[in-house]
Amino acid sequence: MALQRPKGTQDHLPDGSSGSHSKAARSDTRAEAFAHVTETARRILTRGGARLIQTPIFEEADLVRRGVGGSTDIVRKEMFTVHYFGDHGGFILRPEGTAGIVRAYLENGLKQWPSPLKLWTHGPMFRAENVQKGRLRQFHQVDYEVIGVADALIDAEAIALMVEVVQTLGLKGARVKLGSIGDPADRETYNGYLRETFTPHFERLSDDSKDRLERNPMRILDSKSQTDQALIAELGVRPMLDFLGEAAAGHFTQVRGYLDAWGVGYDLDPSIVRGLDYYRRTAWELHHEGVGAKSALGGGGRYDGLSAELGGPEIPAVGWAFGIERLLIALDAEGIELPQQAGPLLFIAALDPEHTGLAAQIALQVRAVASAEFAYRALKPGNVFKEAERRRATYAALIGSEEAASGSVTLKHLQNGTQHHVNVNDLNAFLLEPS
RNA sequence: GUGGGUUUAGCUCAGUUGGUUAGAGCGCCGCUCUGUGGAAGCGGAGGCCGGGGGUUCAAGUCCCCUAAUCCACCCCA
Structure with a gap:
């Protein structure tokens, strides 16, 4: 095939775009399901005080190497480097979000904000991996970071928030594996x-x-x-x-104490090892059996050493990320259907070519208060409803010569079948009434 | 980087021991249907059978290479 996306990447298509409504597009490529995940994360995380941050998807090569750690597989063999003409050390497509966020924090003096500063982001990450289930070269993460406080309470809150996000989406089978890798x-x-x-x-x-x-x-x-x-x-x-030394052991005991008190379930897992070099103390992973060999939806931990590693002062921090594709796989494995974009409130069509412009004009009018689509060409009466149905509209409206002459539309509620003649001037108000 | 499976229409798949113009279901477009949708019937569009090379009178079918994809190892989200 001549046209082919790069290995390990996916197109995120409108939900249901394979044609029928009964057969969804592949579960890991639904753009609207993706948006629902990030929207849910946004709602929960911002309620907790997190602020949105967006950083570039490429960073200085040196930042990534130092931030992620030279001994990791990511740096050793999985980096996408960006070359261009010029005398420069090169750029790297970010393999994870934390290094860029800490860089932005230091560069922009965000330490003067109330501490701790809670940040969240979402977006694409890149690793030159071989592809398998739940493992892509471009994948997407939701990322949460809390910078500036070393207290165990913040670790526990971060874990609780991560669990809340996936549970709010309806996922039941996710388990936290909790450990500490000490100082x-x-x-x-x-x-x-x-x-x-x-x-x-x-x-x-x-x-x-x-x-x-x-x-x-x-x-x-x-x-x-x-x-x-x-x-x-x-x-x-x-x-x-x-x-664990005395300090790290005490910290870990506190984290567990909070989680126990709040009823946040976890499994103690002493073998937790984080893939990135900068982690300290608390480390955890979120697992689900549906996602394939490694079963990890995401992971997190405390990284008090990263800021200094990047050349800044010692600043304690804790954070987590989960893979959106993996989360969608897990949701799919549990048979959970995510909402997709609703159809328009109104679909309007003209019966005669001379009234198609009028139909469009009414649709534009309705858009002041609700979603509305129109037919670009005249339709036969039967097809008005057929087309409205296909678009999952709530109401169908048609305009024939009588309606055009009297400045009204024939409006039908597609679910209950009730039908009215509504004056165009009253249409917006009518559509907003509960039906 | 390694091992195995797969690749035929937009989607899910048939396709005999190699043998005319490659099929089905769903979806798409149209008609039955110029004032009322979901149904049904009929018709239509859509394929260099992933790509390249080879064997053969003849390749979707056999062989080699390559790419993508799926599963797994390493490792990660």
Whole structure:
């Protein structure tokens, strides 16, 4: 096929655009379902005081490398770089939202706003990954960040908000997996412990885990290899939570205390490892069985170290993001139908070509108070209703010579079948009456 | 980067052991229907069978390459 979108991208089409209303477009490409997710997130997050922020979808390469972390797969092999003529270090299509938001916070002096500053955004992210279920090269996230406060109360609020967004959309099967990766010193201690523990048994590790032992030993713990899991059990490997320092342990206890008190459910998961380097302490993922191999809808955590890493002052922060495509997959798996754009309140058509302009004029008049569409050409009476029905209109109106002469329309409510002659001057008011 | 499956109309799919002009359902357009919709009937448009190469008298069908897509590994949302 000559015309083909780039690998790992999707067109977001109007809902139902495959032709029939009974057969929806593919669940992961419905533009109106997407909009419903972001609108729901906006409503919930802004109620909590979050302000909308939008940052560029490309950033300086150096910002992304330092923000995400040089040891991550994202930086090692998944970046889309932007080249152009000129003497410059290059740009990168953003693989996640946090680094750009923290950059904007520092660059624009947002620290003078009341603290903590709660921000939210949504938009496309880019990773040069191989494609599979719920994994795209351009995907979309809803992103929430709270900058400026280190208190555990803020972590707990962030988790509660994330859960509220997906539950408000109707999702039932999502579970929070909660852990803590401690402070950097704690993690260093723990990684040392893991290396000491596994190195004598190096040959028994899977090939992937042999790699992990050097790069990121914590990854061994959630390996899918049965031999790895058997070895972990046999050695009685202790969890990260045992190695939390006093400060991190206290913080984690507080987070859990708030969630318990508020009735926000979660599963304690000591093997939680975040993919990005900047995380500290609280880390969590939101999982759902419907979304494929990795089952993660999204994740979040505290990243008190990022600001300094980017060259700013030490500023504590916590945030999360979820993938909109993955959320739609999960909703689809639960059979949840999201609302799509409603049809017009009025569809109006003329019976004769000389009145089509009048029909359009009336539609324009009605648009002052409601949605209205018109037929661009004259229709036979039967087809007026057929066309109105196809557009899912509430009312159909037709104009023949009698109506045109008397300045009225014949108006029919398509659901209950009631019909009236309404003067054009009274039409707007009539349409607004409850039917 | 690796392994496996798939690719025929807008969508979901048939297509015999290779053999004339490639089919169905839904959808789309029109007619029956010039003052009343959802139905039904009839008619129509729409395909270089993902792309390229090869075998053959003959390829949607067999072989090779390639792309996309789906599932999985690594890893992430």
